[in-house]
Amino acid sequence: MLVKIEVNNRIIEARKGETIMSALESAGIKIPAICSMKDFTPTGACRMCVVEVEGKHGLVPSCSHPVNEWMKIKTHSPRVVKSRKTIVELLLSNHPDDCLYCVRNGNCELQTLAEELNVRERRIMGRKNNYKLDHSSPSIVRDPAKCILCGRCVRVCEDWMTVFAIDFLNRGNKTIIGTACDKDLNFSSCINCGQCIMVCPTGALFEKDALTELEDALHNPDKTVIVQYAPSVAVTLAEEFGVKPGKEVGGLISAVLRKIGFDRVFDTSCAADFAAVEMAAEVHERKKRKEKMPLVSGSCPAWVKFAEQWFPDLLPDMSTCKSPQQLLGTILKTVYAGKEDIDPGNIFSVAIAPCTAKKFEAQREEMTRKGLSDIDSVLTTRELAKLIRLYGIDMNQIGSEIADEPYGIPSSAGRLFGAAGGMSEAVIRSLPHITGSKDPSSIKYQELRGSKGRKEAGVKIGRNVYRFAAVSGLSNALPLIEEIREGKGDYDFVEIMACAGGCVNGGGQPIGAGDTAVRARMKALYGIDEKETIRFSHKSPAVSALYHEFQDGPGSKKCRSFFHTRYSERKVLL
Amino acid sequence: MDGKTNDILRKYPKGARDSLIPILQDIQDQEGYLSEQSIVEVGRYLNLPSGKIYGLATFYNQFRFEPPGQYHVCMCQGTSCHVTGAGDVRKELEKKMRLKPGETTRDGKFSLEYTACMGACHLSPLIRVNDRYHTRVAPGDVKGILNSFIEGEEE
Numbered sequence: 001m002l003v004k005i006e007v008n009n010r011i012i013e014a015r016k017g018e019t020i021m022s023a024l025e026s027a028g029i030k031i032p033a034i035c036s037m038k039d040f041t042p043t044g045a046c047r048m049c050v051v052e053v054e055g056k057h058g059l060v061p062s063c064s065h066p067v068n069e070w071m072k073i074k075t076h077s078p079r080v081v082k083s084r085k086t087i088v089e090l091l092l093s094n095h096p097d098d099c100l101y102c103v104r105n106g107n108c109e110l111q112t113l114a115e116e117l118n119v120r121e122r123r124i125m126g127r128k129n130n131y132k133l134d135h136s137s138p139s140i141v142r143d144p145a146k147c148i149l150c151g152r153c154v155r156v157c158e159d160w161m162t163v164f165a166i167d168f169l170n171r172g173n174k175t176i177i178g179t180a181c182d183k184d185l186n187f188s189s190c191i192n193c194g195q196c197i198m199v200c201p202t203g204a205l206f207e208k209d210a211l212t213e214l215e216d217a218l219h220n221p222d223k224t225v226i227v228q229y230a231p232s233v234a235v236t237l238a239e240e241f242g243v244k245p246g247k248e249v250g251g252l253i254s255a256v257l258r259k260i261g262f263d264r265v266f267d268t269s270c271a272a273d274f275a276a277v278e279m280a281a282e283v284h285e286r287k288k289r290k291e292k293m294p295l296v297s298g299s300c301p302a303w304v305k306f307a308e309q310w311f312p313d314l315l316p317d318m319s320t321c322k323s324p325q326q327l328l329g330t331i332l333k334t335v336y337a338g339k340e341d342i343d344p345g346n347i348f349s350v351a352i353a354p355c356t357a358k359k360f361e362a363q364r365e366e367m368t369r370k371g372l373s374d375i376d377s378v379l380t381t382r383e384l385a386k387l388i389r390l391y392g393i394d395m396n397q398i399g400s401e402i403a404d405e406p407y408g409i410p411s412s413a414g415r416l417f418g419a420a421g422g423m424s425e426a427v428i429r430s431l432p433h434i435t436g437s438k439d440p441s442s443i444k445y446q447e448l449r450g451s452k453g454r455k456e457a458g459v460k461i462g463r464n465v466y467r468f469a470a471v472s473g474l475s476n477a478l479p480l481i482e483e484i485r486e487g488k489g490d491y492d493f494v495e496i497m498a499c500a501g502g503c504v505n506g507g508g509q510p511i512g513a514g515d516t517a518v519r520a521r522m523k524a525l526y527g528i529d530e531k532e533t534i535r536f537s538h539k540s541p542a543v544s545a546l547y548h549e550f551q552d553g554p555g556s557k558k559c560r561s562f563f564h565t566r567y568s569e570r571k572v573l574l
Numbered sequence: 575m576d577g578k579t580n581d582i583l584r585k586y587p588k589g590a591r592d593s594l595i596p597i598l599q600d601i602q603d604q605e606g607y608l609s610e611q612s613i614v615e616v617g618r619y620l621n622l623p624s625g626k627i628y629g630l631a632t633f634y635n636q637f638r639f640e641p642p643g644q645y646h647v648c649m650c651q652g653t654s655c656h657v658t659g660a661g662d663v664r665k666e667l668e669k670k671m672r673l674k675p676g677e678t679t680r681d682g683k684f685s686l687e688y689t690a691c692m693g694a695c696h697l698s699p700l701i702r703v704n705d706r707y708h709t710r711v712a713p714g715d716v717k718g719i720l721n722s723f724i725e726g727e728e729e
Contacts, residue, residue, distance in 0.1 A: 141669030164625050165625060166625065166627060167625045167626055167628070167629035168629050168631065168633075169628065169629050169632045170632045171632070171633045171634075179626045180613070180623070180624040180625035180627075181610050181613065181624070182628070183630050183638070188625070189623070189625070262660075286602055573610070573614065573616075573624050573625075574614070574617065574623060574624060
């Protein structure tokens with residue numbers, strides 16, 4: 001039902017029961033807000049969104065107050081603007097004045113608010129806090145001095161990720177955001193997904209810098225610096241340079257990376273192809289031996305840590321195949337190094353991922369071979385954009401190039417790994433090849449696409465029906481995990497991605513992009529799949545070459561010894 | 575599991591969330607503080623993340639996270655003590671003990687805590703050390719009070 005309300009002396013219509021803020025938004029009036037988040041219950045804590053309502057004594061928080069018929073609202077009256085400005089001034093009163101040196105300079109909500117409200121002088125002097133930077137995590141750095149206590153990170157950690165790694169500690173003006181027992185982040189239950197970074201309005205949370213070590217390697221003549229980029233990075237990077245979301249620029253990335261000075265440029269999707277075939281072999285093998293089903297995916301490093309901490313009983317059912325990034329890392333320092341006659345110790349292997357947890361994964365003990373890490377450094381999409389700017393490369397003035405042989409041309413199935421459900425789709429496509437059945441007539445699985453939290457599909461291959469489930473966002477994974485534990489569901493393969501929507505919405509992606517951008521990135525990946533000629537992972541030249549090299553098939557002993565690993569229970573403060 | 579914590583948890587058989595604060599209070603009464611282990615155990619029992627419990631416990635002044643010292647010094651923070659000069663006594667205490675509230679000296683001898691009104695306003699400012707009360711304390715008395723414990727031991 002629609003009701004009429006008066007806003008700034010104009011009559012607008014609003015839906016009964018909706019909040020003032022949502023009604024104002026539909027009418028094209030922007031209200032500043034800090035603590036409010038889409039899809040979350042409003043808390044009304046920051047008071048930035050206050051408006052003046054005739055007849056009400058105090059100012060009303062528009063994010064949580066419902067509209068009433070014939071409400072008379074003033075959104076930008078002097079009283080309202082003064083109140084908002086004071087809040088920003090108070091937030092700035094103990095904020096470090098180092099915008100120029102801050103990672104979020106130019107992309108900071110506090111900076112924007114101060115600018116919009118025309119804060120031009122320090123009116124309120126507060127005592128500066130001097131909390132220590134928490135460098136302990138391999139993925140995420142916390143700088144509590146820059147925290148404005150909006151609580152968004154706490155809420156995504158609780159509600160989306162169900163990790164509860166951080167919470168408000170202490171009270172009043174001593175309040176900070178911290179972990180259980182105020183430990184460093186690396187001792188906490190943090191799974192390094194980086195979604196807290198994505199919602200942080202300031203520079204209080206950011207990824208651990210990998211550029212310095214990378215620069216050193218790039219300028220070291222003894223090192224062969226090899227880089228790989230993930231499919232979701234290819235459909236996102238353009239946004240950092242002002243292009244509308246949904247443009248695929250894999251070719252440009254290859255060209256740019258060569259210009260920067262990387263010796264070889266590869267596509268992580270090639271390893272995703274390899275992973276899809278290996279996982280299909282695992283599913284088939286389990287089904288044949290009538291082992292416990294389902295096989296649970298282990299490609300998402302945030303999900304893997306989550307399982308190690310809370311669901312160690314699921315680990316035996318987790319695919320032993322390493323994630324695409326780590327697979328390619330292993331291949332480069334073994335097979336490729338041998339063929340090209342490079343000392344693996346002189347390879348500096350870099351991965352560009354949409355993810356902060358990949359930084360954690362790269363330094364895991366399981367991901368080493370003869371004392372060498374499979375991957376030496378991981379950059380997020382944001383860091384890649386920084387690197388490109390640092391090298392002064394104009395993205396509009398360069399042409400596309402293809403990535404290097406032999407890991408430069410993936411199938412479109414491998415690229416689908418970037419979107420939640422894509423891994424399942426790739427595994428389904430390769431299953432007939434593994435089981436020796438005919439390829440199905442249609443290979444597009446619409447039910448596994450899109451941004452729904454849980455997607456399912458049943459596919460008949462040969463005489464068997466295989467059931468797939470793909471969940472993204474760990475809060476969506478919990479019910480499924482319970483079903484698996486109770487033996488319900490009857491699935492054969494379960495794909496779990498920590499971030500909602502999969503890697504395209506990873507914690508290393510551009511900040512502040514929003515849902516529509518994520519959907520556009522997904523669509524871009526699906527678009528590639530429509531056009532691509534090679535649409536099966538097992539038909540990718542890189543994959544067949546690799547099995548040829550090994551003189552063995554998918555799931556063979558040799559493959560296992562190289563490309564598979566096992567995870568075990570992890571003790572942290574839960 | 576720690577047997578003592580277990581005994582406390584057994585007193586709350588429903589394991590409902592609203593028993594969190596009473597459980598924490600019982601643990602603190604018994605152990606003198608909330609250890610990391612006890613927080614984790616309570617979390618497991620009530621099915622709450624330890625981060626949430628720690629967040630809640632730090633909200634309240636009543637909970638400590640370090641074991642109290644042999645001599646647990648409580649400084650009254652009540653209104654009467656405040657107006658009769660508790661602020662200066664407090665500063666002197668922190669300076670002499672080199673502690674902040676909630677902390678314990680490294681040798682485990684002394685710990686410091688600020689409490690709410692102890693109900694002896696006519697004798698303010700008030701310090702309680704274990705079970706002994708020191709009344710009408712001036713900043714100059716702090717050194718003597720602290721020394722009396724050290725000397726008392728040496729005798």
